[in-house]
Every structure is written in C-alpha cells, then in structure tokens.
Amino acid sequence: MSEDFRAVVRRGRGWLPVLGVTALLGSGVALALPTALGRSVDAIVTHHGYGKWFALTAGLITIGIVCALVEVFTGTACVVSTTAWLRHRLVSNVVRSGPDGTREFDTGDLVTRVSSNAVDAAQAGPAIVNAIAAIVPPAGSLLLLALIDPWLAAAFFGGILLVIGVLWVFARRTAEISLAYQETQGRIAGLLTEALTGLRTITAAGTNAREERRILALLPELHKHGLLTWRVLARSGAQAAIVGPLVLVAVLAVGGLQLVAGRITAGELFAAGQYAVLGAGLGGLTGVLGELARARAGSRRAGEVFAVETVAHGTLSLPGGPGRLTFDGVSVIVGEKVLLAHVNLDLPGGATVAVVGPSGAGKSVLAALAARLRDPSEGQVLLDGVPLQAVNRQTLRAAIGCAFERPQLVGTTVGDAISHHAISTVRTLAAARATHAHDFVSRLPDGYRTPLLKAPMSGGEKQRLGLARAWPASRLLVLDDATSSLDTATEMQISKTLTEDRHRRTRLIVTHRTATAARADLVIWLDGGMVRATGTHAELWQDACYREVFG
C-alpha cells in the first residue's frame, strides 16, 4: 500500500474504530437474525422459550438500526472532512508550485484530481473497513449453511455458478452497444459545436430551423442504438429473473428433504433460505473491492500532485534602489536542452529594455527569470543586489509585475481579476486607466463588478486587463509580448504611458515590433539562448541579421 494511501487512512483514524465496530456489529446482526427468527418460530410452535428468542430478535434488530445510524454519521463525517482536507491541500500545493512545477499537468486533469479523485481517495479508510465487514455476512452464512447441513452448502454453489454466467454475458454485450451509442452522441455534439461557432452567421441568416434539422438528422440513429441497449438489458433481465430464485430453490429443496428426514427443524429450513440469500450477496463484494481500488487510485493521483515541490522563497526584503536588474552567469537547462546559456547582463534601474530575437531564442525564458517565474539552473538573478530567491514572497511580488501575451485572468469579478486586494479601488482604477482597460470595462453590464465568467473578452481586451494587473509593481515591469493583440492606436498610447512612467520603474519588454525596440533605452538581442548583442536599436540596426529579426 502506498504512502499516500496510508496518509489518507491515517487522516480518518478518529472515526475508523467507530466505523469498524459498527460495521462488524451490523454484519453480526445480519448473520444472527435468520437463526433468531427461525428459532423464534420454532419456539412459537413448540411453546418453549419463546420469550427469550423474541427478546433476542428484537434486541438484534435494535442494534442493527443503531449501527446503521452511527455508520451514517461517522462515515459521512470521515469522508467529508478527509475530502475537504485533501482538496484544500491539493489546491494549495498546485498554486504554490509555480508555473514550473505544474507544467507537466493538464488543467482539466488537475481539476479532476481535486473534484472527483479526491472524493474517491477520501473513501480509503471506510473502504478498508467496508471490505472487511462485507466479507463477513456472505462468508459467515456459507459457514452457517454448512453447519446446518453440508448438503445445503453444496446446493448453494450449484446455484451461484449460474448467476456468474449471466453477469458475464451481460457485461460483454453492453460494452459494444453503448460504444456505438456514444459515438453517435459525439457526432451530434460535434455538429452542435460547429453550429455554435457560426451562430452569428446563422442568426443573421435566420437559418436556425435549418441548422436544427441538420443536427437532428442523426437523432433516429441515436434512437436506434438506444433501443438496442434496452434489448440487451431485456435479455439479461430475463435471464436474471430465471436464475435469481435458483439458488434459493436449490437450497430449500435440499433442506426440505433434510426436514422430512428429521435432520433439521422448520426454523432451520427458514434460516437456510435466508442464508442462501445472504450468501448470494457475495456478488456485492466486487462493488466494495472496486471502491477500494478507486480509493487507491485517487490517493495515488493526489500523491503525484503532493510530490511536486512548492516554490521556496527567502526572508529578505529589498534595500532602497532604482530597480537594477542583474543576470549573473545565468543558464537554464531542461533535460538536454539549453534554453539560455551564460547570460551576464547588468540593466540600470529605471531603464526601458527591449528583448528581441527570433522565436525560440529564449526571450520568454529571460522574462520568466526576471519575474522569478522560474529559477536558473546556474547563476543567479538579482534585483538591486539581492538574489530573487532570497527575497520574501510579498516583497518580491510588490516589486515586480509581469504581463503576458495570453494572460489567464483569475478572480470572481473583472475588478478583482485586476487587483485581488479588494481594498484599493483607487489603485485598480488608476491601473485600468493607464492601460486603457477602463475604456471597455466601464461598458460592461456591471462595470468592474461584472462576473469574470460573464464577460467574454477579445485577446486585446484580456491583454489590457493583464497589463492593468501588473501595473502597480514598484520596481520592475516585465512585459512578455504583452501588447501583441492590441490595435496600433491603443498600443501607441500605452507605450507612451510606459515611456513617460513617472514611477521610474525598470521595464523589460519582450517584443516583435520595431517601434517598441526603437523607443527602448537598450535592446537585448537574443539568439539560440545566447545574448548576441546589446545596444541601442539604432546601433544594432546597422547589422543586417538584426534587421532580419523583424523581417
């Protein structure tokens, strides 16, 4: 059993003993009840010891009900609190692992781990308890059946083989048919998706009804496949109806003969019938084992997330300074691949620095290093003389802002996607005005309070919000191709704001545009992970290879 699985089980240790006791008690009651009932009836007939057996039966039933109640509460408490604990830890681990730690994971996959796998994993403790407790009634009833009379057990096994046969045939047939059904469903969904992407055209042309007919043309096929699934169910349902009573009848017939022979009482015959039914519950065990397997898979999937190391931050704060950015012998190597090699740069505080180069040159890697979105394999990056890795998280993020080509906005409203400190609306507004995000946010139905999910935005609009989000940085602004989707007029206005920045922040701008490079104080020209040259745009422009970068 894996360490993760054990950790999840340990988490529920307060509840598990209670769960175990009630589950075993419940199983015991289920086993004892047929005998107690049979004996009660025997006692009624023989007029001997009725009071004792009736009291025992009533007691057993009461215990069974109490056990069920306790199990409901402790079982839920255990699973719910373990689920929430796992989920909080998973979320925390993911957001603190940084972009580097989570690169291997797909977003949808991570969501599944938190939403459904965590629930499966949380069943670990109860699943073990259930697995043990679930074996007791069927195994015990077979034992008791054999104890009443060995022939009864033999009759039981004859019946059980038939049931297994039916289940096997059923499982095979449905798999094929439901596949065809799902394929048709997928095709209908595909056509609908297609139509939804062209909805403006369709609505304008008034061809909604025609589209509806086109998509629904597949419906009869779906109907046909759907009916087939029912036909398979019908066959297996019929088989089950025949096979179901066979186990019971076999046991009762053999038991009846024993009764005639005087080897068992009428009450024992009744008990034997009940044990045959309980014993047939052996099929239910597969469900319990499945639960256990899911719990193990779920905890393994949680463990894979926990195995990712979170980003470690230092404790230092930054001394006063202009925002001088230093790359000291920095290399980034992933596996065999060298993304950046021996970068040594000393960028003066308050300067506008453009980073240019062909795609794959390492521009975004350089930007990510400056914003400490990843750490170098060798060397270090310093801001005003302090290595970024030594700075504490709050100070670091207040000092450095980073905007991206494709920003992912996080928040409940458009306003808190710009600034998650809900307190400073003034700052949010200032940042939104500076980056021209205010122009379109103010036209949303609820302005800054519009729910993020209800505000569909174009690439350029998202970029403006991304810029606004990074704007309050105190020392260094990193823009990684962050204005590429803006129209020229807006881009011009934002660059003007950037150039005339009265906060005198250092600006590191990854760009493809000559105009941006031309306005920068310094240009870093990257090629194949190396700094090919640094200088002003005018100086570098003399080199034909440099001009080709913008070609």
Place this chain on the structure above:
Amino acid sequence: MNRELRYGFAALRKPPALKLAAWSVPEILPTAIYGVAVAHATDSFLAGHAWQGIAWLAGLVATACLGAAGAHQVYARLGELVEPLRDDLVRRVVAGALHTGDEAAVARLNRQVEIVRDTFAGLVLVIRNFGVTLFGVLAGLLSLAPMVAVFVVPPFLLGFAASLAVLGVAAGRVRASLKADEELATAAGMVFSGVRDITATGSEEFAERIVGRPIDEQAAAERSLARVAALRTLCFALGGWAPLLILLATGPWLVGQGVSTGTLLGGLTYVLISLQPALNTVMGALGDSGLRYVITLGRILDSTAYQLAPRPMTDSKGHQLRLRGLTFAYGPKAEPVLADLDLTVTEGEHLAVVGPSGIGKSTLAALVCGMLTPTSGRLLLGGVPPSELSTDRLAMTRVLIPQEAYIFTGTVLENLVYLLPDASAAEVGQAIDAVGAGALVDRLGGLEARLRPADLSPGERQLIALTRAYLSPAPLVVLDEATCFLDPDTERRAEEAFAARGGTLIVIAHRISSALRARRILVLDGNKAALGTHQTLLRTSPLYRELLGHWQPGNQVQRDQIQPAS
C-alpha cells in the same frame, strides 16, 4: 419540481406504458408466489410429503420462467418509453443552444441528457417494481392468511410515506451539494489554468480562497445530507423492521387462530425477501436518482425555456439605412457603447468603419443587421426598424459576415450556397471568380468535395464565407472584420468584388487600408464619432490621423507591414 414531474408523467402517457403495465402481471407472479410456495412447501415437508414440497418449489421455478418472459417485455417497452423522452430532450437542447448560443449546451447534450435518461428509466423501473412487489405480496398474503396482511402492510406503507416526506427535506441539500460541486470545478479550472499568473501577482492566498469557498460549501452540504440519510434509516426501521417484529410478537396468537408454521414463515419470507429490498431500493432511487432527475431535468428545461418574441410584420422599401440619435449600452448601469449617433447610408454606398478595438464597431454591425435593439434613438432599414421585419425578409435585405466564419461539415457547394440554396452553377462559378476563391476550391477538390471545418485555416474559412455572402440575394452587405485573416492582396480583391457587386457595402475595417477603398469613413472614438471622406477626416479627426500615421509608406515603423486598425 412539479414541472419536472409533469414532464415525466407526460412521457408515460403512451401505448408502451400500457404494455409495460400489462407485462408486469406475469413479472409479478414469482414475487406473489414466493411466500406462498415457501409456506406450502414447508408445511408439506413438515407433514413428510417430500414430493409435494418439491412440487411447490418447482412451481416457483416455473413461475420464475413466466416472470422472465415478463421481464424481457418490460425492459423492451421501457426502452420505447425512454428513447422518445431522450429524443425530445436532445431536440430541446439543440434548439435552445441555437437560440441562445449557450456553449454549455454541448456539455448538457451529452452529460445532462444522459443523466435524465438513466434516472428516468431507473425511476420508472424501481417505482413500478415497488408497486408490483406490494401488489404481489398483498395478493400472496391474502391468499395465505388475511390476518398476516393486516399486521404487515400498514407499518410498511407508513414507513414508505415517511420516507417520501424526508425526500422534500433532502431536495434542497442535494441541490446545494451539486451546485457547490460545479462551482468547485469552475473555480479550480480557472485557478489551475492561471498558476503562472497567480505566481506572478503573488495572489496565492486569494486563489486558495476562490477555490476554498466551494470546497467548504460542498462539505457543509454533504454533512447536512448525512442528517437526511439518518432520517431515511429511521423510515426503513419503521417500514422494514416493524412488520417483522409485529409478526413475531403476534405469532403465538396467530398460531392459536389456526395459522400454520409454514404460513408464519411465509409471512416472514415476504417481509425479508420482497418488502425490505423493495423499500430499500425505492427509497434509494427516489432519494438519489429521483432528485438527480428533478434537478438535472430542471436545468435542461430552464436553459431551453425561451420565448420567441412575435415579430410584427411590416413591409420595408429598399435598403437605405438611417440612424437617428442611436444609443446603445449593454446594461442599465453600463456606459453606452454608442451614443447619439446619426448616420445615413444611401443605397449603393461604400462605407468603412474604423476605430480602436473594443470601441463598438461590431456592436454597430449587429445593430444595423437587426441582431441588437437600440437602447434609445432610431435605426431604420428600408424605412422600418429591423426588429419589425420577418427573419426571411431581413435575410433578403442584408447579409452579415462576422469575423468567425461559419463552415459546417458538408460539401463545398453546400457551404457556398447556404444563403441561396437554388443558386445556378453559373452564379456559383461567377462568385468564386469574383471573390478569388478559385484556387481554394480547387485545392479542396472541387465543389462536390466534402469539407471538414477543422482542416481549413482561418483565412480559408473566411474566403468560403465571403463567397457565400457574395451569392446572397441581399443588397446590403456588412463585413464585420470578415477579412482579418486574409493577406492584404486577397483582402483587397475580395473587398473590390463586393464594391463591384452592386448594393450597399459596409466594411468594419480591420486594416486601415480597407478605409482608403471606401467612399466615406466613420471613425468611432469612445462614444464620439466622426464621418467624412479620407481628405476631410485627415483634417478633422486626430484619431484618424493617428490610425493612419502608422501606415504611411516610407515610415520606418512600416516594417511591421499593414497595421491592424482594430
């Protein structure tokens, strides 16, 4: 809840439902016979008549075979009830999605419709099973000893009624749990796709809070559901265990009344083998499938409940466009996108609309095409507001080609004649030539070749959509950045084709070059607007000069090629 139940009952008012009920009769037999057979067999064995006992058991197997025939028919009839219901839901979802444009409809189509299909079938089966069992047990008990029935059936029904009452309590909590679950998935999706951005903004705690809230809400909902489950256990104690104890308690008296040992055991068998499982299943099914059915079906019905506003049928004359004091805002609290705009576009004119992105150019296109209604002011197309024209008449008057071109799985020809299904081969050929889509059609394998939308580049999709629009019978053409993925030469050819096509052309310009080809230009700036020719705007509009400034040939900035104007 009533609406969902009504929907379910309506689906049952069909011939297969009757057949299903009829075939339930043979299916009942084994259930009804069970206790009777056990009772008589036991009594026979007790009396030493071994073969008589075996014969009773064989009778049980024989009725099981009859029951199997019934079960076979019942499942098949169930399919005939369920599949039409699923068909109807698919129809509703598809029609609703095409009306509202809700992209969640695709998920609804697969997941939610299947949930309703499965839960509906399960419910019909379980509830019918419950009725059948109750009926069978009642018949069996009455034939054995009516006294036993009197002790068994009332507490059983009482327990069942109590569990129905509990159901009402559970509904709200199940709903809360499902809602929290969905919110969790949405919030987690947003946060996990933005880890880079969260790191960059140092908003780790904020992100944890966003996902943490639904996590805690879900836990709270599940905890309160445990209390419902406890109530359900008590209901089961009443309906499942009380009859057993009553039967045992009154046993000596019953035997004194002449009830046989076998009959007493038969009664116990009925409770343990028939009634208890039936009650357990129906409580579970109603509490789980039942609530999921109601909630999921409710979602589908909500999302597909829309009203098609009746359109007054006015007749229009021509296709002149007149805007007077046109104002539009996306909400009562939102700032207007367009304010007090006056504009007349006469028949045959060529107008370009330019301005920064997000300024409201597409909104203007949607207003002109009658897809949005002005907040105030007037917009007349051929003398009447577009909302007063029938959709067909509107489609005959104007054609809108949006940025995202619509291509569907079908032949190239089907895609081209979408707006003019009875176009002649000559007309199609002429349109292809005019727009410049000949090379593309050849590459695709001719007009009869099948198109797979995913195989086309955005530019190729636009070229198909442009050819389609060229074929449209409408005299007023609105290109809403419909050429943004084309290279400048192809764009020029397409735009010139439309200008030569006759009728009015309104181009929402993506590149400033589109404006230079137009006779008049509308510059949108904030909610101000300037209208004029290229020459006058150069003098009067600073924004126009600025937009144009980045595009003057010879300018060094010009190495970026032609700049987007939007």
